Amino acid sequence: MRMLSDDELAMLLDKKIFHTISEVADGLGVECYVVGGYVRDLFLERPSNDIDVVVVGSGIDVAQTLKNRLGRAAHLSVFRNFGTAQVKYHDTEVEFVGARKESYSHDSRKPHVEDGTLEDDQNRRDFTINALAVCLNADRFGELVDPFDGLADLEDGIIRTPLDPDITFSDDPLRMMRCVRFATQLKFYIEDETFDALTRNAERLKIISGERIEEELNKIILADQPSRGFVDLHRAGLLTLILPELTVLDNVETRKGRAHKNNFYHTLEVLDNVCRRQDERRSYLVEKLQDKDADEKQKEEWKADLQHLDDHRLWLRWAALMHDVGKAKCKRWDDVQGWTFHNHNYVGAKMVPAIFRRMKLPMDMKMKYVQKLVDLHMRPIVIADEEVTDSAVRRLVNDAGDDIDDLMMLCEADITSKNSQRKQRFLENFRMVREKITDLKEKDYKRLLQPCIDGNEIMEMFDLKPSREVGQLKQALKQAVLDNTVPNEREPLMALLQEKAKALGLKTKQV
Template structure:
């Protein structure tokens, strides 16, 4: 972080776009300020493309004047219902809004808006670090207006609200998720009273749509260490309201002095491990969801202790409900997450035994194009504190990857599907789609994957007829 004087801020903002905004505001005789994230990121020395400008007066008028100055290459979009406007010029986007004050009803996050002063506008901001403003008028160009000492909160790496946090969060409960998201993105701490307000107001999140929640969760997921955000969500009670399937993993049950690991913190460790390996959002979601089936599959066995048999299958079946509730895509992205959750135990089982070509062929066939991501997830899932066991698993995973590479190079993928398909089987035995057709197809596929029969028509036909006779079909 870098503390800047007003003169230094003026130098930072000495760019064509800000000088033109300054000229437009002066021409119209209104006060004009750049605010919010752009100002915050100047001090944090972070790149920012979001330029928000507050006008004490009509933001639309200043935007229109700027458009006239920039000419035909600039595009102006006006949102009169909201009193805002946007100007796009080359790769720059500037949002204009008139300074305003807001008041809220208890059952909605949509405020009643009135014209206001700069002070009113800063009062309505979510956090002190987002409430700073820098004047763009020529006589005060570069002057910082920081009534809530946001600059010191930046310096101390603290997230807190400008006014009473209970009012801030109750008025617009989405701000609770934004609070945790900013703390996670910036690696800041949430001030104690602000965090206590998160706990007191968590129930208010129920009035926020799944789509808005999804947007904030995805931003947390795309940070370098999303576990920070999910721990805060759990601590303040929000997680149980938006992702109860994940929150339910935060338990260690003891019986006969034998307990299982805390699967919530294990999941977050796996998620962070994946984030170090990949920036794929949906692979990160697969990591977050990979063990959600453990709560429903947990059983006590007097000999084996705690077991979680088929938690991968149960977890995969839980994915659609979570995606539907959070308005996440229900297309191929959801299917991808389901597939990885379903298959995430397979490489571990292979790596716990002798790594055979047959087992790797089957895994490759079932995972398809997602095989590399599945291996990344499974390697991230090795969080054992037993270094000897961990080293053995990772070494076996290396062998699995080598075999996968060899099989790809030999174009095995092309050969994994038997050359006799289901349509031909139905035609041969005068069957409609049914269980018998599936059994015959699986018999041929198993034989090819196990390398017991070459993927050639004549030997496969012989095997097919033999199996059909056993089933009374021929």
């Protein structure tokens, strides 16, 4: 964090957009302030292009005049129902709103709004660090207005509400999610009185739509260390309202002196591990792409890897969050083995669609990606724990498809054993699995793993409609190719097909 004087703030705001806003506001005779996250991030030295401006008067009038002053390069959007307007200018977005005071009814987060002063507007802000305002009027340009000591809270790394936190959270319960989100993103601590209010008002979260909760939760998941947010959500009683399937994992049971690990905190450790591995992989790829001597074909592969990594960044983290979600339903005691969680991957994968639907998360390929990784996440571990055979790795590559590297990243993150020798053995075996995968990719097994005789040809050959027999014959050919007992060539596969069809009592169609 950097402490800034008013003069230094004025220098940081010495840009065309701010000076033009200043001229417009002075011309209209209204007070004008840049507020909220943009000001906060100036002190935290974080880049930001999203600017919020409060006008003591009509924000829409200032926005419309600003657009006219900036000309064709500026684009104006007006939202009269909300009393706001947005001006987009090059890569910068400025949101304008008139200063206001708000009051709420108990069953809605939609406020009753009245015109107000700057003080009224700062009173309604969610946290002290977001209530900072810097004047844009020419005679006070760069002057900080900080009525709640938000600057001190920034310096101390504290999240605190400007007014009574019970009123703040009860009025708009989404602020509870934002409280945890800001604490997670900024690695700040939630002040005790504010945290206690989270606990007291947790049930109010029920009036918030799934879409708004999902938006804040995804921002927590995308933070550098999302476990911080999930611990806070859990401690405050919010997580059980959002993802009860996770909170039931916060359990350790002991029988005959044998205990299982706490699968909730294990899940959070895996999630953080995935985040770290994603960041390491991204840094590696970016560095490689800067190599001027690298082969162009190789660069294209790195670009594709980087694009895949970025596209799946959030969803691989969701897979980490969900990977053990089936364990609560699968926990059993065995007098010989102790605690077991057999088939928890399969049960967890079955749970994913219902969780995504309830959370208003996408039900498209993103959900199927998460579901697939949850289902497959035990496979590399089983392979690594036994002999790393070509056949087993072929099957894994075939089932994981283009997501095989993501699956391996998840599985490596899943090794959280405190036994250093056991952990090292698994990681070494995973290295062997990765080498085998690379070898198979180089031999283009991905293309060869699909038998060259497909279901349509089988149905035509034996005069069948889609049926169990067709599935059995397709599976027999696929198994033979995966096991490498028959080459993926037409003649030997046709011989095997005739043999399997005969065993099922099928005859070739007469032409």
